[in-house]
Amino acid sequence: MSQTLLLVGIAGVALLAALGAFAIAWRRSTGAPSWREAVSRETRRADKSPPPPVVEEPVLVEPAGEAVEIEEEREAVPAAVTVTHEQRVVEVSPEEAGVSRRQFFNRALSATFGSFLAILGIELLAFMWPKLKGGFGASIDAGAPADLLAATRTADGGVIPAFIPEARAYVVPATETLSAQFEGKGVAAAGLMALYQRCVHLGCRVPWCATSQGFECPCHGSKYDSIGEYFAGPAPRNLDRFQVELIDERFIIHTGNIIQTPRAPSRTVSYPQGPSCIALVATEE
Ligand code: FES
Structure with a gap:
């Protein structure tokens, strides 16, 4: 009975760990929601911090043309965009880029979960081993x-x-x-x-x-x-x-x-039939 309970307990822990790992991996793959989506309506109401700034979409306007001939060469530019610095994009190969932080965490999570399953399997085998080879427990x-x-x-x-x-x-x-x-x-x-x-x-x-x-x-x-x-x-x-x-x-x-059986209310065989082997004098509780 106790062995069955132990097995059920181990299986339950393994299931919870698997569900936890799956939930974390799923969250990472789908991206975390913003904090406003993640908290309850009451928490949002209680929040006293200033609202986040509203970023408006830049409005595209046609520059005023001076000559009809060059109308086609001008491009529409966003009026509200100010270029403060030049951003340079350099293409790199996957080898040069190495492992991203997300990849690192996902691989670490997979390795941890795999190790956990391996240890669980070894423990189960060790638990069952006496029965398999005929030792105590068999x-x-x-x-x-x-x-x-x-x-x-x-x-x-x-x-x-x-x-x-x-x-x-x-x-x-x-x-x-x-x-x-x-x-x-x-x-x-x-x-x-x-x-x-x-x-x-x-x-x-x-x-x-x-x-x-x-x-x-x-x-x-x-x-x-x-x-x-x-x-x-x-x-x-x-x-x-x-x-x-x-x-x-x-x-x-x-x-x-x-x-297991409770203390016998009365014994069915005669005891003691001679001197005791231990020095301690035990008293019945
Ligand atoms: S272990 Fe036997 S009496 Fe305590």
Whole structure:
């Protein structure tokens, strides 16, 4: 869900950036309107600056002719135009003229937008990469359920979680009857569960404590029982877990689907069953 929201957010930002760049480019290509066209009528009314000078079109008059014979040679000249200096126009080639300011800004804008799209593409690829190559975020094959069940039980009936590094998960035996908070969420298959190794308080890796038969966080003392139900400490909920599935007799951990559950109102497995592994004495909040 959070990944979907992130993707939608990235797509939205990219769309807004594209629209902004298009608007700027369009404005530059069509020329900016005068400030009077750009502001509202109220702003124009409130403007106290003197009105711009009115430039009248020069009036063309025929010079008075003295002789009928040279009438055709005289040209009509504008009466109101005064030539103050001579303007010389020198033709130059495009190479000599170089890049105009408008061309420079348009090219800079295109380069910036192109760089933005390239970075966005790289970021998206990096985001999707784990799923493409089968790392964390993908569906991980943890093994045959029979092997996992044998590996996660000690001879005296205790639990010893199987750690799956690619999934960052502990595989543990599930209880026969799931408590209400786990029902219908796909967190158990073939009698197994996959718990996320990360403490839900501030993210420390939570190690297993064989003596107490639970997970105990060394950072601030949160404690969870063998199926990750909250027992004590500042953790706000149970250990997170992954959706799991039995596919072709293989225990598959969908690490892209992290399931969060609230603190268990009552635990379904016995904890603690012996001394704690951490020195901190956590109190239930
Ligand atoms: S990070 Fe585990 S209790 Fe704080």
